[in-house]
Amino acid sequence: TIAVKDIKALKKKLRTSTQATARQARMDFLSKLKKKNNAAKIAIGHTLDDRAETVLINLIKGSGGSGIAGMDFYNRRMGIVRPLLSVTRKEVEKYLKEKRVEFINDSSNYKKIYLRNKIRLELIPLLEKGFNPQIKRRLADTAQILSMEDDYLEEQALKNLESALIKNFDSFSAHTSSGKGCVTTPLSLRATPSTLLRTGSGSVAISSIKGIASVALLPRNDIAIRPWKREADKVVLNIDFIKSLPFAITYRIIRKAMWRLKSDIKGLSFSHVDKVFSLMREGKTGSSLNLPGKIRVRKVYNELVFSKSIKKKDFPAETVKLALPGETKLPFLRKTLNALVLPRDSVKFIVNDKRIGIFDFEKIETPVIVRTKKNGDRFTPFGMKGSKKLKDFFIDRKIPGENREKIPLLLSCGEIIWVVGERISDKFKVTQSTKEVLLVGLV
Missing domain, CATH: 3.40.50.620 (HUPs)
Structure with missing residues (x-):
């Protein structure tokens, strides 16, 4: 079998040397031939x-x-x-x-x-x-x-890589409400492939959530959780853990973090990895550096965040009405909120997941509004009596500045009831006297 390739055109497209381009063309041809002949x-x-x-x-x-x-x-x-x-x-x-x-x-x-x-x-x-x-x-x-x-x-690097990776939604807890707060019981949970909420007799179903670990109600002892899935465009490493490893292993883990973002890391040299080490050891939180292949590395407290460099978007303080019940699309964030109202008695357990908010519906005035942050925003975080600046809340939660404008806020009559994915307002929490609950899930 013979194939002919225009190396000059391919070289221009790949932006590589003539030899590297020809080598890539040969390997692509041989790989296709191997697959075609089941070799x-x-x-x-x-x-x-x-x-x-x-x-x-x-x-x-x-x-x-x-x-x-x-x-x-x-x-x-x-x-x-x-x-x-x-x-x-x-x-x-x-x-x-x-x-x-x-x-x-x-x-x-x-x-x-x-x-x-x-x-x-x-x-x-x-x-x-x-x-x-x-x-x-x-x-x-x-x-x-x-x-x-x-x-x-x-082999050693691969063994340590999984421990070095910081993953959200790795573990879940079940909570039962009482007048004195929540009693937490760890659960070992496994996902079903299609639904956020599986229902027993008298329960209400919520539409499925794709690709994220999602909270689930547990009425009638029924349970379903979707598995955690790592974002393809971001890798987060635990700095304390990788600093405790031998340099040779840490070096490889950093390269593998880059490789997970971009399979071709030939442009990355030892000097680039050394700069990542310097950032990790000496950089202040929020500091960052750009690497070849449009890879960006940021130090965020005890985390080393590798991401694909993208142009910063301005997220407008756009206002959307929350459908009650129903699905509300947030085009400016490429997210969706699913909401429903149900009797308090039908909810016995709640699986702890930051992407679900549950509120005392009688305390909420409609319409419920969804928007991003504005200067001067305040709210009363769950567990607190007084209000707090949203900016200070984000700082205390160690949320990077560039991520804050991407977090949706739910408001009732101008008051924040939920910083989505972070904390509900204490004023709207469910108590023993609650008759109906509003449940909202972020997709």
Whole structure:
């Protein structure tokens, strides 16, 4: 099978070098061919010479152990095998000549404008003549040793990565209301695939919530929670935890955090990771840095937040009426609120999730309004008697400034009843005398 690609056009699109573009085009073609023929592996003709050259290339570029180890006999992720990696180019050519098998030498391999060619044609002959005739084999041996060590460090990094990740909605609690407050009982819960609330006799259903862990009522001892799902455009690491690890493991965890945002991190060097370390150790909360590949890293108290750099949006203090009951779309936030009113007696338990608000409906005047923050906003957080500036509440909750304008607020008669996802107002809480409750869920 033969394929033809316009490398110049592809190079312009990918913004990579000619060699890198051609290499990518070859791999894309081979991967498609592998899939089309249901093949197990892609066999590539890299030799010991290629491996030695790669070691020197990555040494010159300042790569770490993984880069210096370079190519290996087997790449599990890409499904590539290199059966000739322990054989020299001369040995391969000698074999082909003995078997009278014709082969083609790529003329571009002799152009010294490329780093690999300069290493092959100038540096390696110099090292062979002046230092070690077996330099290529010694470099290949070094690569193999580093590859084995890299496998071990990779395993350790993966083990620690899950502990380093900060995830919301990892655990849930069940609460039962009483006149003296809430009694918390931990629950081990598993999700059902379709509903926010499963109902028993006399219960009321709420529409499904997609892609987030969602609070659920537990009437008649029935329970359903959707699983937590990490956002694809953000990774958050626990600074105290990763600082306690050996540098080599922390280095890899940081690279993996970047990789989770962008699979191609070739533009990221040791100096970039070192800047992340400096931010983590010395940066003040709120400080940030931008990395290649449109990756942004911020220090937020004890968290290191990796995200994709996007243009800041101005979120208007737009006003929307909450549908009671029903679904209210918030186009300016790309969110939805589901609301319903039900008898207090039908609610026996509440699963603790910040994306659900439950209120004494008799204390609420309609219409209920949804908007984002305004200067001078105040409310009475649950558990407090007096009011507080919303700005001070956000500071106490350690919510980054750039996230505050994205948080919806529910208001009744001009008074905030819920800072959505954070805290309800104490004035509108459910008590023993409550007859009807308003339940609102954020999607």
